[in-house]
Amino acid sequence: MATVTKKSRFEKTLVTILLIIGGIIVSIPFLWMISSSFKPESEVLNIPPTIIPENFTLENYVNLFESLNFAVYLRNTLIIVVFSFVGLLFNAMAGYGFAKFDFRGKEKVFYFVLATMMIPGQVTMIPVYLLLNEMGLTNTMAGIVLPGLAVAFSIFLFRQFMTTIPTDLIEAARLDGAGEFYIFFRLIMPVAKPIFAVQGILTFIAAWNSFLWPLIIANDEGLYTLSVGLSLLQGQYANNFALQMAGAAFMVVPIIIIFSFFQKYIVEGFTMSGIK
Amino acid sequence: MSKIFKQAYRERHPYFFIAPAVILLTVFSIIPILIAFFISFTDLDLKGLADWSNINFIGIENYRELVSDETFTTSLINTAFYVVIGVPLVIISSLTIALLLNYGSNMLFRVFRSVYYMPSITNIIAVAVIWGYLYNTEYGLFNYLLSIINVDNIPWLEERTIAKISLIILAVWKGIGINMIIFLAALQGIPRAYYEAAEIDGANRFQVLFKVTLPLLSYATFFVTVTTLIGWMQFFEEPFVMTDGGPLDGTISIALFIYKEGFQYSQFGYAAAGSFVLFILIIIMTLIQFKFKKSETQY
Numbered sequence: 001m002a003t004v005t006k007k008s009r010f011e012k013t014l015v016t017i018l019l020i021i022g023g024i025i026v027s028i029p030f031l032w033m034i035s036s037s038f039k040p041e042s043e044v045l046n047i048p049p050t051i052i053p054e055n056f057t058l059e060n061y062v063n064l065f066e067s068l069n070f071a072v073y074l075r076n077t078l079i080i081v082v083f084s085f086v087g088l089l090f091n092a093m094a095g096y097g098f099a100k101f102d103f104r105g106k107e108k109v110f111y112f113v114l115a116t117m118m119i120p121g122q123v124t125m126i127p128v129y130l131l132l133n134e135m136g137l138t139n140t141m142a143g144i145v146l147p148g149l150a151v152a153f154s155i156f157l158f159r160q161f162m163t164t165i166p167t168d169l170i171e172a173a174r175l176d177g178a179g180e181f182y183i184f185f186r187l188i189m190p191v192a193k194p195i196f197a198v199q200g201i202l203t204f205i206a207a208w209n210s211f212l213w214p215l216i217i218a219n220d221e222g223l224y225t226l227s228v229g230l231s232l233l234q235g236q237y238a239n240n241f242a243l244q245m246a247g248a249a250f251m252v253v254p255i256i257i258i259f260s261f262f263q264k265y266i267v268e269g270f271t272m273s274g275i276k
Numbered sequence: 277m278s279k280i281f282k283q284a285y286r287e288r289h290p291y292f293f294i295a296p297a298v299i300l301l302t303v304f305s306i307i308p309i310l311i312a313f314f315i316s317f318t319d320l321d322l323k324g325l326a327d328w329s330n331i332n333f334i335g336i337e338n339y340r341e342l343v344s345d346e347t348f349t350t351s352l353i354n355t356a357f358y359v360v361i362g363v364p365l366v367i368i369s370s371l372t373i374a375l376l377l378n379y380g381s382n383m384l385f386r387v388f389r390s391v392y393y394m395p396s397i398t399n400i401i402a403v404a405v406i407w408g409y410l411y412n413t414e415y416g417l418f419n420y421l422l423s424i425i426n427v428d429n430i431p432w433l434e435e436r437t438i439a440k441i442s443l444i445i446l447a448v449w450k451g452i453g454i455n456m457i458i459f460l461a462a463l464q465g466i467p468r469a470y471y472e473a474a475e476i477d478g479a480n481r482f483q484v485l486f487k488v489t490l491p492l493l494s495y496a497t498f499f500v501t502v503t504t505l506i507g508w509m510q511f512f513e514e515p516f517v518m519t520d521g522g523p524l525d526g527t528i529s530i531a532l533f534i535y536k537e538g539f540q541y542s543q544f545g546y547a548a549a550g551s552f553v554l555f556i557l558i559i560i561m562t563l564i565q566f567k568f569k570k571s572e573t574q575y
Binding site for chain 2: 011012015016018019020022023026027028029030032033036044045047048049087090091093094096097098101102103104106109112113116118119120121122123124125126127128129130131133146147149150152155180181184205208209211212216226227228230231234241244245247248249251252255256259260263264266
């Protein structure tokens with residue numbers, strides 16, 4: 001028995017070392033970004049580069065807001081985040097409808113929803129642009145937000161989770177005279193908290209990172225999101241790497257913080273959804 | 277008659293619940309695909325957009341033009357290059373990392389799970405900005421590290437083949453996270469009893485890995501392969517933000533070709549035809565995989 005423990009201890013050390021090496025390699029871009037964002041403009045071009053900033057400065061971050069319009073971009077991004085949560089509610093409602101009701105054409109409509117997952121973004125991109133153009137929604141916040149509200153995969157995951165909620169629970173509430181929407185908001189939503197947590201984080205990340213659609217729809221800088229603003233910055237300040245890194249860090253760090261708080265839900269969420 | 281209305285009224289609730297999402301999906305996914313199909317047979321461009329009478333039905337002319345378009349052919353070859361190298365790399369690295377992470381469950385392993393997942397939630401523009409700096413020929417970290425071991429500067433993004441490989445490295449880095457989580461979820465779903473049985477039978481580590489773990493992961497592997505392949509066939513963001521398809525169309529992908537034709541040159545009809553070719557290729561590849569899957573033994 002002693003040899004077994006010795007062997008597994010050796011294995012565990014080996015696995016840990018491998019994970020540490022891989023982890024460092026994967027994190028290099030992040031560490032380099034953080035370190036460079038605190039260097040003055042001249043220091044980032046030093047050869048050999050300094051690992052830790054010699055002249056620590058916050059100037060780059062201040063510049064994002066003073067010389068550039070990052071406050072506006074941040075506001076727009078947050079508006080998109082808020083609307084995407086309305087979309088999340090729609091997806092949850094649809095998932096509940098497909099999971100807990102019987103109605104005519106249910107199967108067909110659900111397959112319809114699933115089929116939309118197969119359509120590549122590039123196919124719908126041009127027609128959606130033409131549609132929004134006809135509706136007069138190009139260069140508006142509505143045009144940026146609307147196409148991304150309903151997400152088939154999210155509807156699918158909500159449905160998967162909500163089928164596991166006992167129907168008796170809903171029937172009992174109905175007998176007590178609760179209305180359908182009351183049941184959804186006061187009974188289903190609390191029970192389905194874990195799936196809402198997962199979808200909430202994923203929705204937040206997607207909205208925070210949204211880039212292509214805002215780029216296509218928004219002509220006016222007043223509608224730019226953080227990503228679009230950052231790509232503008234990259235074009236305008238091509239050689240100011242310190243400023244670029246500060247802009248990137250400003251986008252990446254909030255996501256990492258939010259993610260590390262909620263990460264356990266994401267893994268659980270995938271386990272729950274039955275993808276195994 | 278009133279009975280039907282009454283019944284419809286009584287059964288209205290499920291429709292209320294599904295209506296918002298289903299209407300949005302119809303308007304922004306189903307209808308667009310019909311429009312795309314229709315305009316792929318027209319010469320719709322900016323003139324046509326301004327005045328519909330300028331739109332002409334030109335049959336399969338767009339598709340015929342695609343076949344003889346050198347840029348499109350290049351984009352097909354590049355996309356094949358990305359898929360053939362990138363997809364196996366992503367699957368192997370995410371599976372390996374998932375197996376390592378599944379080894380323990382203490383704090384350290386949870387921290388590493390986050391570390392490996394981080395790239396996949398990182399904004400693509402931020403990624404482009406960071407990697408653009410890392411890949412910079414003069415001031416980049418990679419070339420500096422290589423210069424320490426006396427390797428000459430590598431033109432990471434300036435040479436056609438190297439640029440493709442640089443983009444693949446970046447995309448693998450970004451693509452590991454989500455697949456790793458799926459593998460991890462699947463690994464945690466394997467009952468302990470299987471491992472115990474294998475241990476009693478005296479199986480060694482490699483036998484357990486190849487005879488127990490991997491076969492039981494076949495569904496997850498299939499799922500990951502299908503989704504990864506679909507994703508890589510639509511390879512877009514990395515060349516779009518890093519190289520804009522250059523140098524000399526060296527990194528242009530089918531998806532980027534479609535985007536450029538549509539939104540840079542406003543050739544909406546032509547771009548729509550290109551997008552249908554991509555769509556059909558994706559469907560064919562997916563069907564082949566399902567066929568392949570069926571012939572395998574089920575566990």
